[in-house]
Amino acid sequence: MSKAVAINGSPRMEKGNTAMVLAPFIQGMMDAGSDVELFYASRLKVKPCTCSEMYCWYKSPGECYIKDDMELLYPQLRGADIFILATPVYIPLPGEMQKIINRLCPLLEPLLETRQGRTRGRFRKGVEVREIVLVSTGGWWEIGNFGTVLRIAQELAADASVEFAGAVLRPHAFLMKKGGKLTKDGEDVLKEVRRAGYELVKEGVMRKETLEAISRPLISEDELRHRYNRAL
Numbered sequence: 001m002s003k004a005v006a007i008n009g010s011p012r013m014e015k016g017n018t019a020m021v022l023a024p025f026i027q028g029m030m031d032a033g034s035d036v037e038l039f040y041a042s043r044l045k046v047k048p049c050t051c052s053e054m055y056c057w058y059k060s061p062g063e064c065y066i067k068d069d070m071e072l073l074y075p076q077l078r079g080a081d082i083f084i085l086a087t088p089v090y091i092p093l094p095g096e097m098q099k100i101i102n103r104l105c106p107l108l109e110p111l112l113e114t115r116q117g118r119t120r121g122r123f124r125k126g127v128e129v130r131e132i133v134l135v136s137t138g139g140w141w142e143i144g145n146f147g148t149v150l151r152i153a154q155e156l157a158a159d160a161s162v163e164f165a166g167a168v169l170r171p172h173a174f175l176m177k178k179g180g181k182l183t184k185d186g187e188d189v190l191k192e193v194r195r196a197g198y199e200l201v202k203e204g205v206m207r208k209e210t211l212e213a214i215s216r217p218l219i220s221e222d223e224l225r226h227r228y229n230r231a232l
């Protein structure tokens with residue numbers, strides 16, 4: 001059975017749009033037989049990395065000198081095959097999510113290689129993660145708006161020498177609900193999200209058509225801009 005760890009970086013946690021999209025994704029993965037553990041970055045007490053000497057590489061290999069809730073997360077991450085980074089776009093990331101990403105250094109080997117002109121590392125022996133997947137929601141209209149967050153997830157996978165398994169991206173996610181209830185479009189999108197989670201585990205890949213159905217526009221760009229700019 002595959003095992004996955006998801007970290008939801010939204011400060012709005014269960015009430016947020018990211019949670020709304022992440023829940024069916026996890027459900028789809030579980031339908032396909034995966035065991036998924038979910039953490040909220042804002043619920044964990046994680047201090048920022050303050051070490052400039054790579055203590056976790058040289059002084060105490062594989063171990064962070066800061067003792068906080070990362071101690072709960074490290075063993076979970078070490079034992080997971082799939083790491084799901086779930087986050088809203090926050091120009092670019094919420095601080096709590098960024099802190100956790102910075103604290104992943106103990107999971108990496110102190111062995112840098114140059115690949116295609118870039119310095120890359122790899123996960124230590126004993127870290128089972130073989131792929132990283134991104135689940136992200138944004139408020140603006142276009143999918144290009146996820147560019148920086150997408151790049152961060154791709155860079156993280158490349159730095160750890162694991163596969164980037166793709167991204168579930170939902171722009172103007174708030175429009176999936178009206179008056180606190182899912183719209184028909186919202187329901188349809190979440191069905192596709194569940195399918196994506198299922199495909200990832202069952203087929204090892206999320207299909208392009210599924211990802212496109214998840215990210216499709218729910219409104220025209222002009223109309224959305226008009227809604228945002230109504231206060232002007």
Ligand SMILES: Cc1cc2nc3c(=O)[nH]c(=O)nc-3n(C[C@H](O)[C@H](O)[C@H](O)COP(=O)(O)O)c2cc1C
Binds near residue numbers: 010
């Ligand atoms: C500080 C902040 C910055 C944001 N920056 C962006 C942005 O650059 N692009 C975007 O599409 N949405 C942006 N948004 C909107 C959120 O990404 C969007 O509403 C998201 O779905 C919120 O997810 P959540 O409810 O899980 O927190 C921003 C929201 C906040 C509060």
